[in-house]
Amino acid sequence: MKPPKFMYCDPDSVEEAVALKSRYGHDSLVLAGGQSLMPMLNMRLANPDVLIDINRVAALQQITRDGDVLEVGAGVRQSVLESDPAVAAAVPLLGLAIPFIGHIENRHRGTVGGSIAHADAAAELPCAAVTLDATVVLHGTAGRREVAARDFFEGFMTNCCTPDELVVAVRFPVTPAASGSAFVEHARRQGDFALAASAAVVALDAERRFTSVAVGVAGIAATPVRATVVQDRLIGQAATAENIAAAAAAIGDTVSSADDIHATGAYRKHLAVTVVKRAITAAVENAAAVERNGS
Known part of the structure; x- marks a missing residue:
């Protein structure tokens, strides 16, 4: 099966991606890893006029630790999070949950932000985010805002993003060492x-x-x-x-x-x-x- 026709955009900055989301709103979808989106396109469960590919946005592919918070960029591949020893030391639950996501081929393409934004109630990363009291970082035309993970997921495959917003990072509290x-x-x-x-x-x-x-x-x-x-x-x-x-x-x-x-x-x-x-x-x-x- 082939996806429906759409206009393809590949921004190389968060600002450009946000501008595209603001311009096309509900008529656009964001492509990150594509492990959920591409099957939905092929089966006509999604039919956007515009597809915004964020894979060239380097700013979304960073993992940083600031004190007691581990910030994971939305574009970080799940397999990277799975195998990074610094992540395992800071937030062990992530390394334990991610191996359950599909197969290794899926995790090499799938992204952290993509899984969170997809908001599948059976998915591992949303469950981990809610358990860990993570914060989802959004960026829109009004700037950045942070939403607690338990408030981010609003219903079946539904999140709280406005039409001009992107998920740009997820912030996980570092797990206490004795846990x-x-x-x-x-x-x-x-x-x-x-x-x-x-x-x-x-x-x-x-x-x-x-x-x-x-x-x-x-x-x-x-x-x-x-x-x-x-x-x-x-x-x-x-x-x-x-x-x-x-x-x-x-x-x-x-x-x-x-x-x-x-x-x-x-x-x-x-x-x-x-x-x-x-x-x-x-x-x-x-x-x-x-x-x-x-x-």
């Missing part, structure tokens, strides 16, 4: 979209009680879900299998996905509880390993 991170996903096949996935970042005190818990879930609602009901039940509690299982069970009440061709709503509720329980358990184990290694 443990984990990402667990269940899909029908390797590389398929998740039926349910969960990210977890936890910290424990000397008595193995939870001092902080961040849990995100993908694939169970129209947007990535921050599992505050699970977090609240664990803070101050001992990190036992019984406590984790009891807290994870609460996520079932937040599942809003109905039956579809991939799974029933009831099955997704079961999976949501399972992946949350496994993610928290793995994060606890990773936190203990970090403590044993003295880092």
Whole structure:
């Protein structure tokens, strides 16, 4: 299949890309990695008059650390984020989540900003961003603005960008050194979209009680879900299998996905509880390993 006809633009600066978005608005789409957009064009699920290719915008391809914040440019390839040791040291959850994105060929082309802007509720990077309290940086004709990841995703494949705005970066808080991170996903096949996935970042005190818990879930609602009901039940509690299982069970009440061709709503509720329980358990184990290694 071939895509519909469109006018192709390839700006080499953020300002030029923003000017194009401002000029063409809703009639334009942005091409980054193209791993989601190109199939949508070929299947006529998207039919823009103008395609704005941002691959030549070097300013969007940088990873920088400023104190306790890791800023990842929207054009950074997912495979770069997956393999960068500095990223793994600063925000371990990213390196754990990204291998679940499609296949390595997809990750060599797919970009961080593209995945975030696409706003697929089953995708790994949006889930990680919500879990980590990341901030999405947008640039439009009015300048730059920052939006908390949990506010950026507004609905099924819908974000809060105005017609003249681009996602230019994602800012991730650096994970405290004593924390443990984990990402667990269940899909029908390797590389398929998740039926349910969960990210977890936890910290424990000397008595193995939870001092902080961040849990995100993908694939169970129209947007990535921050599992505050699970977090609240664990803070101050001992990190036992019984406590984790009891807290994870609460996520079932937040599942809003109905039956579809991939799974029933009831099955997704079961999976949501399972992946949350496994993610928290793995994060606890990773936190203990970090403590044993003295880092």
